[in-house]
Structures are given as structure tokens and as C-alpha cells.
Amino acid sequence: METTNLLQGGCLCGALRYQVSAMPFDSDYCHCSQCQKSTGSVAVSWMDFNVEQITWLKGAPTEYASSTTIRRGFCNQCGTSISYRSTDYPNYYTLTIASLDEPNRVPPKYHIYTDNQVAWLKIADDLPKYRGGRSEGES
Numbered sequence: 832m833e834t835t836n837l838l839q840g841g842c843l844c845g846a847l848r849y850q851v852s853a854m855p856f857d858s859d860y861c862h863c864s865q866c867q868k869s870t871g872s873v874a875v876s877w878m879d880f881n882v883e884q885i886t887w888l889k890g891a892p893t894e895y896a897s898s899t900t901i902r903r904g905f906c907n908q909c910g911t912s913i914s915y916r917s918t919d920y921p922n923y924y925t926l927t928i929a930s931l932d933e934p935n936r937v938p939p940k941y942h943i944y945t946d947n948q949v950a951w952l953k954i955a956d957d958l959p960k961y962r963g964g965r966s967e968g969e970s
Contacts, residue, residue, distance in 0.1 A: 842911035863944035
């Protein structure tokens with residue numbers, strides 16, 4: 832694969848830099864309260880990879896255990912929320928789409944946890960919307 836096709840990204844201050852060797856196998860908007868609290872945003876756009884597709888070029892995220900199985904990664908210098916992983920699924924790794932150098936290359940495919948969506952946010956796209964997690968059915 833040519834390096835011009837690789838996705839690269841990092842945190843606000845540049846202490847964390849990564850590249851991925853493939854396009855994500857999934858991507859979404861998450862409206863859950865944990866994502867809202869951990870990022871300070873009403874929704875977060877995530878992209879999912881197999882762990883071996885990610886290479887940290889500079890630094891590595893500091894992780895916070897937001898539950899017994901969830902680890903949320905951030906830059907310990909500027910605070911950028913950059914990753915999410917579940918210890919239940921050790922082969923998968925999730926990164927924020929907004930941390931990409933070219934975030935327009937990875938559009939989200941659906942919304943999850945819309946039961947927790949803030950009332951003043953009006954979703955005008957035609958993407959599937961799930962009241963809870965994706966496995967919990969569409970609303």
C-alpha cells in the first residue's frame with residue numbers, strides 16, 4: 832500500500848501520532864453518556880480497526896479504566912480523547928475520527944445510544960439510528 836493512502840492522525844499537541852494500514856471495518860456516532868463525559872462533546876465519531884492495523888508513530892495514549900472492561904485513551908499532555916478499547920475484545924481497537932489528519936475520509940455509518948442523545952441535537956442524516964448499542968435494534 833502506498834503511504835499516501837494510509838490514514839494518519841494524532842492529538843492536538845502532537846505528542847501522539849498514529850497511522851493505520853487499512854480503512855476501518857466500522858465507524859459510528861456514539862451518543863452514550865460515557866462518551867459524552869469523557870470527551871466533553873454531545874456525540875463522538877469512532878472508527879474501528881483490528882489492533883494489528885494500528886501503529887503508534889509517536890507516543891502512546893494514557894488509558895483510563897471507565898469501567899471494568901473499557902479503556903479510554905487520551906494524550907497525557909493536551910487531554911485529547913483518542914481511543915477506546917474493550918478488554919472483552921482484545922483484537923479490536925477504536926480511534927476517534929476527528930483525530931485523523933483527514934477526517935473526511937471516514938464517514939460514520941450509523942448512530943448508537945440515541946436514547947441518550949441531547950434533545951437540542953437534531954440528526955438530519957439518513958443513517959441507521961440505534962436506541963442502545965447496535966445489537967439492540969434500530970429505533
